[in-house]
Amino acid sequence: xxxxxxxxxxxxxxxxxxxxxxxxxxxxxxxxxxxxxxxxxxxxxxxxxxxxxxxxxxxxxxxxxxxxxxxxxxxxxxxxxxxxxxxxxxxxxxxxxxxxxxxxxxxxxxxxxxxxxxxxxxxxxxxxxxxxxxxxxxxxxxxxxxxxxxxxxxxxxxxxxxxxxxxxxxxxxxxxxxxxxxxxxxxxxxxxxxxxxxxxxxxxxxxxxxxxxxxxxxxxxxxxxxxxxxxxxxxxxxxxxxxxxxxxxxxxxxxxxxxxxxxxxxxxxxxxxxxxxxxxxxxxxxxxxxxxxxxxxxxxxxxxxxxx
Amino acid sequence: xxxxxxxxxxxxxxxxxxxxxxxxxxxxxxxxxxxxxxxxxxxxxxxxxxxxxxxxxxxxxxxxxxxxxxxxxxxxxxxxxxxxxxxxxxxxxxxxxxxxxxxxxxxxxxxxxxxxxxxxxxxxxxxxxxxxxxxxxxxxxxxxxxxxxxxxxxxxxxxxxxxxxxxxxxxxxxxxxxxxxxxxxxxxxxxxxxxxxxxxxxxxxxxxxxxxxxxxxxxxxxxxxxxxxxxxxxxxxxxxxxxxxxxxxxxxxxxxxxxxxxxxxxxxxxxxxxxxxxxxxxxxxxxxxxxxxxxxxxxxxxxxxxxxxxxxxxxxxxxxxxxxxxxxxxxxxxxxxxxxxxxxxxxxxxxxxxxxxxxxxxxxxxxxxxxxxxxxxxxxxxxxxxxxxxxxxxxxxxxxxxxxxxxxxxxxxxxxxxxxxxxxxxxxxxxxxxxxxxxxxxxxxxxxxxxxxxxxxxxxxxxxxxxxxxxxxxxxxxxxxxxxxxxxxxxxxxxxxxxxxxxxxxxxxxxxxxxxxxxxxxxxxxxxxxxxxxxxxxxxxxxxxxxxxxxxxxxxxxxxxxxxxxxxxxxxxxxxxxxxxxxx
Numbered sequence: 001x002x003x004x005x006x007x008x009x010x011x012x013x014x015x016x017x018x019x020x021x022x023x024x025x026x027x028x029x030x031x032x033x034x035x036x037x038x039x040x041x042x043x044x045x046x047x048x049x050x051x052x053x054x055x056x057x058x059x060x061x062x063x064x065x066x067x068x069x070x071x072x073x074x075x076x077x078x079x080x081x082x083x084x085x086x087x088x089x090x091x092x093x094x095x096x097x098x099x100x101x102x103x104x105x106x107x108x109x110x111x112x113x114x115x116x117x118x119x120x121x122x123x124x125x126x127x128x129x130x131x132x133x134x135x136x137x138x139x140x141x142x143x144x145x146x147x148x149x150x151x152x153x154x155x156x157x158x159x160x161x162x163x164x165x166x167x168x169x170x171x172x173x174x175x176x177x178x179x180x181x182x183x184x185x186x187x188x189x190x191x192x193x194x195x196x197x198x199x200x201x202x203x204x205x206x207x208x209x210x211x212x213x214x215x216x217x218x219x220x221x222x223x224x225x226x227x228x229x230x231x232x233x234x235x236x237x238x239x240x241x242x243x244x245x246x247x248x249x250x251x252x253x254x255x256x257x258x259x260x261x262x263x264x265x266x267x268x269x270x271x272x273x274x275x276x277x278x279x280x281x282x283x284x285x286x287x288x289x290x291x292x293x294x295x296x297x298x299x300x301x302x303x304x305x306x307x308x
Numbered sequence: 309x310x311x312x313x314x315x316x317x318x319x320x321x322x323x324x325x326x327x328x329x330x331x332x333x334x335x336x337x338x339x340x341x342x343x344x345x346x347x348x349x350x351x352x353x354x355x356x357x358x359x360x361x362x363x364x365x366x367x368x369x370x371x372x373x374x375x376x377x378x379x380x381x382x383x384x385x386x387x388x389x390x391x392x393x394x395x396x397x398x399x400x401x402x403x404x405x406x407x408x409x410x411x412x413x414x415x416x417x418x419x420x421x422x423x424x425x426x427x428x429x430x431x432x433x434x435x436x437x438x439x440x441x442x443x444x445x446x447x448x449x450x451x452x453x454x455x456x457x458x459x460x461x462x463x464x465x466x467x468x469x470x471x472x473x474x475x476x477x478x479x480x481x482x483x484x485x486x487x488x489x490x491x492x493x494x495x496x497x498x499x500x501x502x503x504x505x506x507x508x509x510x511x512x513x514x515x516x517x518x519x520x521x522x523x524x525x526x527x528x529x530x531x532x533x534x535x536x537x538x539x540x541x542x543x544x545x546x547x548x549x550x551x552x553x554x555x556x557x558x559x560x561x562x563x564x565x566x567x568x569x570x571x572x573x574x575x576x577x578x579x580x581x582x583x584x585x586x587x588x589x590x591x592x593x594x595x596x597x598x599x600x601x602x603x604x605x606x607x608x609x610x611x612x613x614x615x616x617x618x619x620x621x622x623x624x625x626x627x628x629x630x631x632x633x634x635x636x637x638x639x640x641x642x643x644x645x646x647x648x649x650x651x652x653x654x655x656x657x658x659x660x661x662x663x664x665x666x667x668x669x670x671x672x673x674x675x676x677x678x679x680x681x682x683x684x685x686x687x688x689x690x691x692x693x694x695x696x697x698x699x700x701x702x703x704x705x706x707x708x709x710x711x712x713x714x715x716x717x718x719x720x721x722x723x724x725x726x727x728x729x730x731x732x733x734x735x736x737x738x739x740x741x742x743x744x745x746x747x748x749x750x751x752x753x754x755x756x757x758x759x760x761x762x763x764x765x766x767x768x769x770x771x772x773x774x775x776x777x778x779x780x781x782x783x784x785x786x787x788x789x790x791x792x793x794x795x796x797x798x799x800x801x802x803x804x805x806x807x808x809x810x811x812x813x814x815x816x817x818x819x820x821x822x823x824x825x826x827x828x829x830x831x832x833x834x835x836x837x838x839x840x841x842x843x844x845x846x847x848x849x850x851x852x853x854x855x856x857x858x859x860x861x862x863x864x865x866x867x868x869x870x871x872x873x874x875x876x877x878x879x880x881x882x883x884x885x886x887x888x889x890x891x892x
Contacts, residue, residue, distance in 0.1 A: 018770030
């Protein structure tokens with residue numbers, strides 16, 4: 001699977017017209033100099049040769065050297081950014097869970113109430129508003145007009161060099177807008193899932209039985225209903241991890257959040273092949289691992305499922 | 309030589325202080341607030357500037373690759389000489405110089421009390437070291453691109469190829485005297501001495517191959533220059549902080565700090581208006597559409613001046629053969645003439661058919677200047693007046709086309725060529741900047757005079773560039789933006805026959821000879837002579853029209869009025885930054 005991914009990624013990256021040097025062309029520079037650089041990075045070799053040398057290095061953990069970020073290894077360039085993206089994705093995931101489950105649950109218990117209708121309306125809005133647009137609107141309202149949150153970056157200049165709680169709070173402060181923007185679609189989707197699943201389960205026989213046994217409503221809701229209703233949702237959350245990482249591309253761009261997404265876009269513009277391919281593989285791997293995790297979680301939340 | 313940046317057309321630079329515009333209150337917008345009583349400069353305070361994209365991160369003037377790195381380095385590093393408002397070279401690290409009679413040597417006397425950010429004295433050895441590095445055989449193979457500054461120096465080829473170990477191009481006579489020697493007489497010697505100097509004592513222990521990986525290039529705290537500000541810290545891709553260098557040789561800077569934030573273009577203006585940003589200047593710009601808004605703001609001062617970028621509509625006059633493209637050969641002998649646009653009169657008709665002022669007004673909110681020739685207006689050598697003029701005149705365009713035999717014989721509303729064959733011009737442009745919107749407008753205007761245009765799907769800029777270079781294709785028309793050299797008016801980097809950037813493949817020997825005449829020979833040392841030759845060249849250019857200059861861009865910079873002492877030059881706002889101050 002991963003092998004196939006490497007072929008596709010390599011092929012697509014090479015198929016894009018231009019190369020790292022056409023993107024930044026400068027007539028004051030002797031074309032020979034560019035040619036020398038191409039030679040140095042092996043861009044003039046045949047494709048299979050380039051692929052094999054890249055794959056060979058990759059397998060041994062050597063992701064190569066970035067062409068745009070001169071003098072830095074791909075590993076170095078990516079590892080700086082990936083922590084930021086992980087923070088952002090986790091934050092968005094937590095927001096998604098924190099909002100989607102209670103809202104979905106409440107809607108399911110009080111179907112067709114004004115709350116349910118409002119939630120449904122917002123759900124559809126959330127699904128249909130593109131992330132970048134919501135991002136820009138939230139910057140306009142919460143950053144420019146109200147000034148509550150910073151609109152750009154992941155940390156203030158003033159706290160650079162500091163550690164501990166100040167740094168943490170500052171980072172959190174910077175995460176709010178991009179986090180909500182990224183989490184918005186998730187909240188809308190999962191809210192709907194939770195509502196549907198919970199109301200299905202609520203109508204099931206065993207819930208009726210549980211109620212008939214005289215169990216407390218909260219016990220029925222949390223022990224019997226929620227646990228069963230969450231099974232399909234956990235699977236989806238596994239996928240979500242990969243989606244969040246890749247979905248962060250646009251959100252990060254709008255908020256100038258220095259994560260994997262902005263790096264990805266910059267690298268594509270600069271045709272920084274080694275970085276593009278490494279990020280692609282990373283995203284691909286994350287989605288695969290996400291699925292695996294989902295399968296494992298599945299068996300934990302649902303003891304009926306066992307893999308032999 | 310002649311440094312041109314093939315522009316990502318979105319960027320604008322600057323020029324002659326055409327103090328036009330003016331903000332809402334009617335005071336001149338360009339330059340400083342001379343006519344406002346702002347009091348005496350105060351010490352202290354910090355200002356925040358913006359970059360719309362993150363710099364690549366190599367903070368070394370000899371190895372930087374992008375314009376964000378370049379701009380930041382303007383505050384931290386200095387050259388021997390620097391261009392002034394008239395684009396002549398003034399003293400900076402060199403206080404005086406003497407040029408020999410043959411125009412082959414220039415001897416600089418250096419300022420003596422200059423120190424590097426780490427306290428070491430700046431001497432002639434640093435100058436020698438910088439230029440020796442630029443000429444080193446390992447320089448280009450390590451990713452160095454700035455060889456234009458050393459190419460005309462003595463024995464460049466031999467030294468660069470490792471044929472000689474002896475370095476005699478730049479020689480330190482004593483600690484504060486240094487001589488530059490050239491292979492041939494050159495009319496603009498100072499240009500080559502304007503390169504920023506790097507410290508020998510820092511880099512001498514670093515092999516050239518490792519310079520870009522060295523912490524002295526990558527780690528802000530370790531970057532050492534002679535400029536008024538020194539890097540202090542950065543949060544990569546987010547913010548870059550500079551502190552004043554207290555022992556700066558021209559006097560301690562007023563400001564304590566300059567902070568640079570990477571901010572998305574779409575929110576820059578908002579942050580400027582809310583006071584979170586103090587200035588937006590090159591390589592960033594105020595979007596034309598926001599200009600009126602910003603000008604209305606009483607807290608903000610707008611600087612609007614002519615830029616060094618021109619937007620052009622080009623004709624593929626010749627195509628290279630496939631084998632030449634394959635082998636990377638540029639040999640005019642082999643070129644195949646593109647008959648569809650070979651008639652000079654037809655190109656002139658097309659120039660009359662394009663409503664350039666309309667594009668400036670309609671697409672650019674009136675920002676941009678109409679010029680007929682590509683030498684930047686900021687140079688004395690620019691001469692649009694004596695060139696052919698192409699006012700928007702569709703009737704005249706039709707008249708010319710009729711005369712030349714391009715008439716509609718089939719009755720489909722479009723003209724055929726003089727032989728009665730179908731005549732369709734293929735039109736290619738990229739999706740970069742305004743090209744995507746300019747393209748269809750021009751296509752429509754050409755169809756209005758009966759020229760059938762096949763406007764192709766715009767391509768992403770990199771892809772477009774690759775296509776325009778490999779020109780064994782069926783292209784006839786294209787759009788491109790050129791960021792022109794502000795150090796010298798010589799246009800040969802783009803418009804001489806053999807340069808690869810001559811995308812029109814313009815093969816006009818008369819024009820080419822003029823360009824050579826202006827650069828070589830004793831007469832070329834005379835400025836008036838050079839200007840006359842360039843006037844002649846511009847006339848030839850505007851008559852033969854390999855490219856129609858659509859407009860020259862204007863740079864739109866702005867700063868909060870709390871930031872005082874701004875003294876912009878035609879090509880940068882980061883000038884005399886040690887005199888900047890804030891009145892809080």
